[in-house]
Every structure is written in C-alpha cells, then in structure tokens.
Amino acid sequence: MEGVADHSMRALLTEHGHFDLCISEFVRVSNTLLPERVFKRYLPELDHGCQTPSGCPVHVQLLGSDPQLMGENAQRVVEMGAPGIDINFGCPAKMVNRHGGGAQLLQEPELVARIVSAVRRAVPDPIPVSAKMRLGYEDTCLALDNACAIESAGASALTVHARTKVQGYRPPAHWEWLARIKEVVSLPLVANGDIWSYDDYLRCAQVSGCEHFMLGRGALRNPLLSRQIQQRNPGLGREQEWQQIRPLLLDFYKVTCASYPERYLCQRIKQWLSFLAPGYEPAQELFNQIKPLHSSQQILPLLEAA
Known part of the structure; x- marks a missing residue:
C-alpha cells in the first residue's frame, strides 16, 4: 500500500x-x-x-x-x-x-x-x-x-x-x-x-x-484485527474496540511527527482517520473535525481530547 x-x-x-x-x-x-x-x-x-x-x-x-x-x-x-x-x-x-x-x-x-x-x-x-x-x-x-x-x-x-x-x-x-x-x-x-x-x-x-x-486495508480500519485472528477472539464489539484504538491516534501522531516534516504530518493523520472512519462513528466525527485543518498544532489538541 x-x-x-x-x-x-x-x-x-x-x-x-x-x-x-x-x-x-x-x-x-x-x-x-x-x-x-x-x-x-x-x-x-x-x-x-x-x-x-x-x-x-x-x-x-x-x-x-x-x-x-x-x-x-x-x-x-x-x-x-x-x-x-x-x-x-x-x-x-x-x-x-x-x-x-x-x-x-x-x-x-x-x-x-x-x-x-x-x-x-x-x-x-x-x-x-x-x-x-x-x-x-x-x-x-x-x-x-x-x-x-x-x-x-x-x-x-x-x-x-x-x-x-x-x-x-x-x-x-x-x-x-x-x-x-x-x-x-x-x-x-x-x-x-x-x-x-x-x-x-x-x-x-x-x-x-x-x-x-x-491484512492490508483491514488492518488500517481495525488495528486490533490481527490480534483477534491470532487469538481466535472476535473482540467485544465496535464501541469497545474504539476505546482501545483511540489512544493509538496520539501514538501515531508522535511516531509520524518524528519522521515527517510539518507539511506531510497533517495528511498522514487524516489518511489513517479516513480508513478508520467507516468502521467507527467517533472516528468519522473526529475526521470531520480534522479534515479542514492544515496545522499539526490545530490537530494535536483534538487527538489529545479523543
């Protein structure tokens, strides 16, 4: 990909x-x-x-x-x-x-x-x-x-x-x-x-x-999917999955921040949220908030709040 x-x-x-x-x-x-x-x-x-x-x-x-x-x-x-x-x-x-x-x-x-x-x-x-x-x-x-x-x-x-x-x-x-x-x-x-x-x-x-x-796009939509398959465990439902996934957004911001200049950072965050959004309503809401923003300093508070 x-x-x-x-x-x-x-x-x-x-x-x-x-x-x-x-x-x-x-x-x-x-x-x-x-x-x-x-x-x-x-x-x-x-x-x-x-x-x-x-x-x-x-x-x-x-x-x-x-x-x-x-x-x-x-x-x-x-x-x-x-x-x-x-x-x-x-x-x-x-x-x-x-x-x-x-x-x-x-x-x-x-x-x-x-x-x-x-x-x-x-x-x-x-x-x-x-x-x-x-x-x-x-x-x-x-x-x-x-x-x-x-x-x-x-x-x-x-x-x-x-x-x-x-x-x-x-x-x-x-x-x-x-x-x-x-x-x-x-x-x-x-x-x-x-x-x-x-x-x-x-x-x-x-x-x-x-x-x-x-797993390709499926792992981006649900980062827990490979673990669920390995453990033969379907998980606890969308809401519980989201509670485990949402802290990863801030983790991804931090690791991406260390690897990309400012002009690419926002796009990387939006890109992953666009994969998450179809699976989780809160991800769609967060994506809608972040989509018009162009500064990582604008995005960071929203990720921290999420």
Missing part, C-alpha cells in the same frame, strides 16, 4: 497487533540498480535488523518487469540485510500498469516466471522469495497459469488478492478462486482481500481453504 503502510504505520500496527511479518511498500525497479539510500528511504528498518521496533521482520517488496534488474536489486537489498523478497504482480494503479509493472504482468505468465526465477537465482537459498498476484488483469483466464508459473519458478509462498485488476477494490473478493488455485499449486497460499473483521476471516478461511492471511 504505497504511501500508506510506511515504516511509521508498520511500527504502530506491529506493536499493537500480532503479525508474523510485514511487507514493505513496493520499491520500483525500472532501469537501474538502485543505490542503498533508496532502499533505506523505503525501509529505515534496514538499519535495525530489517524489523520493526517490536521485532516483526520486514520483507522487501520489489516491483518491476526486467528480470535481470529485479534480480540485481534483490541481491543488493539482501546484502543490506533484507530477510526476504516479495515480488509485486498485483498493483492495479494506472501509472504502474502503464509502465509494465504490477498486475499488467499477469497477461504474460512466461514473463512472470522469468522474473521470479531471476530473483530466486540472485539471492541465497535461505532467503524466501514470495510473490503477490491478483486473479488476472481483465479477467481470470490466466489465474491458474500465473500461479503455476510463480510456483515453478521457485517462489516460497504466493499471496493472492482475490480480484482482477479491472475489478480494483470493488466488493466482493472472490475467495472461492483461492480454493481453485490450491488445487494446482502446493506452495503456501496466502489469502488477501476484503478481510475487514473476524467474521470475514472465518468466512475467508472456510471458502478459500487457506491457513495464511494477509
């Missing part, structure tokens, strides 16, 4: 949730071997064992279409300390797809396989190389081909966002497709898409047959 799941958000979510690992925002590989400073801009965790302050490992997500360059950049960031590489075949953004990256690649399973294979060859065997895909670009006709291509090229795990690029984020997520993919691949399959609540997780597990799950 470019521009959303940065290191400050990763730090907060992993401190208060139960995650086995994080995947970074994608690092775009276009026409060069990226310098170390670029990787560290996306992953300050590289200076701290490539893990969040609470100890959750962070794998580096690469996005690109040139197999050789993808391999070379994977090798470089692993030498810097990255514990794993994830390859993006799922981004639906028009700009990314226009330049031959993300979900656009799902129209060419052979190229998908070449990219995974190049990355796998470029890094030591103990380093996991995973991939994330959608069900396809315009339709699902190549979904199984792409999954098989990723497995045959040596990937250690596959995450599937259960929609096509054209479907974007429109509900529903088609979890039944994961069950079909599980029939043709044997590598660990990770379900993703529309897991907003504990009940969604239960239904996704039943429909997909998956044992592993990736």
Whole structure:
C-alpha cells in the first residue's frame, strides 16, 4: 500500500497487533540498480535488523518487469540485510500498469516466471522469495497459469488478492478462486482481500481453504484485527474496540511527527482517520473535525481530547 503502510504505520500496527511479518511498500525497479539510500528511504528498518521496533521482520517488496534488474536489486537489498523478497504482480494503479509493472504482468505468465526465477537465482537459498498476484488483469483466464508459473519458478509462498485488476477494490473478493488455485499449486497460499473483521476471516478461511492471511486495508480500519485472528477472539464489539484504538491516534501522531516534516504530518493523520472512519462513528466525527485543518498544532489538541 504505497504511501500508506510506511515504516511509521508498520511500527504502530506491529506493536499493537500480532503479525508474523510485514511487507514493505513496493520499491520500483525500472532501469537501474538502485543505490542503498533508496532502499533505506523505503525501509529505515534496514538499519535495525530489517524489523520493526517490536521485532516483526520486514520483507522487501520489489516491483518491476526486467528480470535481470529485479534480480540485481534483490541481491543488493539482501546484502543490506533484507530477510526476504516479495515480488509485486498485483498493483492495479494506472501509472504502474502503464509502465509494465504490477498486475499488467499477469497477461504474460512466461514473463512472470522469468522474473521470479531471476530473483530466486540472485539471492541465497535461505532467503524466501514470495510473490503477490491478483486473479488476472481483465479477467481470470490466466489465474491458474500465473500461479503455476510463480510456483515453478521457485517462489516460497504466493499471496493472492482475490480480484482482477479491472475489478480494483470493488466488493466482493472472490475467495472461492483461492480454493481453485490450491488445487494446482502446493506452495503456501496466502489469502488477501476484503478481510475487514473476524467474521470475514472465518468466512475467508472456510471458502478459500487457506491457513495464511494477509491484512492490508483491514488492518488500517481495525488495528486490533490481527490480534483477534491470532487469538481466535472476535473482540467485544465496535464501541469497545474504539476505546482501545483511540489512544493509538496520539501514538501515531508522535511516531509520524518524528519522521515527517510539518507539511506531510497533517495528511498522514487524516489518511489513517479516513480508513478508520467507516468502521467507527467517533472516528468519522473526529475526521470531520480534522479534515479542514492544515496545522499539526490545530490537530494535536483534538487527538489529545479523543
């Protein structure tokens, strides 16, 4: 989630949730071997064992279409300390797809396989190389081909966002497709898409047959969701959840304040509140108050009061 799941958000979510690992925002590989400073801009965790302050490992997500360059950049960031590489075949953004990256690649399973294979060859065997895909670009006709291509090229795990690029984020997520993919691949399959609540997780597990799950927007709407899933505990209801979540807003302000200049700080707070608002009425009310403000000094008293 470019521009959303940065290191400050990763730090907060992993401190208060139960995650086995994080995947970074994608690092775009276009026409060069990226310098170390670029990787560290996306992953300050590289200076701290490539893990969040609470100890959750962070794998580096690469996005690109040139197999050789993808391999070379994977090798470089692993030498810097990255514990794993994830390859993006799922981004639906028009700009990314226009330049031959993300979900656009799902129209060419052979190229998908070449990219995974190049990355796998470029890094030591103990380093996991995973991939994330959608069900396809315009339709699902190549979904199984792409999954098989990723497995045959040596990937250690596959995450599937259960929609096509054209479907974007429109509900529903088609979890039944994961069950079909599980029939043709044997590598660990990770379900993703529309897991907003504990009940969604239960239904996704039943429909997909998956044992592993990736949370994206669902973790932003409910930072306690990963803990609820790990503990097999649906929680105590929206009001009680909000009582536990609202102090995190001030925590997020503090960690973000240390990482971003003033001109970006307000936007980061508003951005997270926009994810929280659909799930919690008090979050919507707070978002309405903060939305027209442009100074962190105006926002801080409202966060403290909340």
